[in-house]
Amino acid sequence: MNLLREILMSLLRKILKQNFKRVVSNFTSKQIANNRLRLKASIDVVRHLALQAIAFRGRDESFTSTNWGNFLRTLDLVVGYNNNIVEIMTKAPKNATYTSPQIQKEILHVISTKVKKAIREEIGDTNFCILVDETRDESMKEQMAVVLRYVDIDGFVRERFYGIVHVVGTTAVTLKKEIYYLFSNYCLDIQNIRGQGYDGASNMRGEWNGLQALILNDCPYAYYIHCFAHRLQLALVGASKAVVPFNRFFTKLILVINNIRASCKRIEQLEIARASNIAYLIDIEELETGKGLN
Known part of the structure; x- marks a missing residue:
């Protein structure tokens, strides 16, 4: 109900900015109830699509379109069960x-x-770490993802995705500015940072002008750690290149995958062969079957 009220007030402030009091005073209780119902339906659809990471918009949302997109179609489906x-x-x-x-x-x-x-309230005034990475999205815009890592009041380590910020560049100064701006909006104290986790790019880990160095100058306890997942990837790639049989295996594997994926017929033949192999393993009791997650 609080979410509904907050969204409704935000929308009404924009729609009825100048004549808010005069217009609202003329609303009947039925009109207010109908507005709330329409808004609640839209909120429920938005929450569902966002939770499932489904695109909202369609290519053509005109009245004559046969496919309006996920939001309008889902809304139409939801409200269609009640005349x-x-x-x-x-x-x-x-x-x-x-x-x-x-x-x-x-x-x-x-x-x-x-x-x-809610995440800010969960962190409170305790220390936290930041995990940052930047990448380009489908619209060719540079985006920076920010994750916070901290210990909650129950003693459990939490990692919360805090948001994506559009950045005009990937220089250390630009990234630092956007991170500080994001934190200032939610009153997160920079001095509470106790760790930084980035990849090994020079703009991130640079000892003098990298992002970790700039933040370390402001917060002397914000120690930098090279992302473990990225380090593992680099180690595996380096190890596989150093071992000749591994290098040959992955080279041939890439060729096989590209060859199969280029043909629908080959993919179907592979699926048939895999199904036959699974049936054989079950028949000789090398593979257990049952009900469960798999």
Whole structure:
């Protein structure tokens, strides 16, 4: 209910910015209830799609389109099970349907803010570590992912994804500025940082001008650790290249995978051969069967 109220107030402030009091005073209790119901339906769909990491928008969301995209289609499916809600949705004013792309972004922004506030409350005033990496997305924009690692009040180590920040560049100064700005919005004290985890790129681990060095100058206890997963990857790649049989094996494996993936017929033949092999292993009791996760 608090989330619904916060989103509703955020939207109303934008829609009715100048005449808020005058317009709201003319609303009947039925109109208010209908608006809340329409907004709640949109919130539920947004939460579902966000949780399942499903794209919201469709290529063509016009009235004549056969596929409006996941958000509009899911909303249509959800409200279609109740005739009363269908009537409320179809009779909604054009400026109060709560289905536009801008409204979807507003709802996502409010949900994201509440999640970050919950993480901030869980951290409290204790120490924490930061894990940062940057990459390019499908729209060719540089994005920086920030993860916080800390110990909660029950003594359990938690790793929480804190957000993705668009950065104009990958220089250490730019990344530091965006990290500090993100933390300042939620009153996270830089002096509480006790660890930094990045990859081995020069802009991240540089001893003098890297991100870890810039943060270490402000917080002398924020020690840098090269990401263990990245170090393991580099070690495995280096080891496989040094051992000739391994190097040949992976080289041939890449050729086999590329050869099979290039043909639908070869993929189907591989699946048939795998199914036959599994049936054979079951028949000779080399493979156990049963019910469960697998």
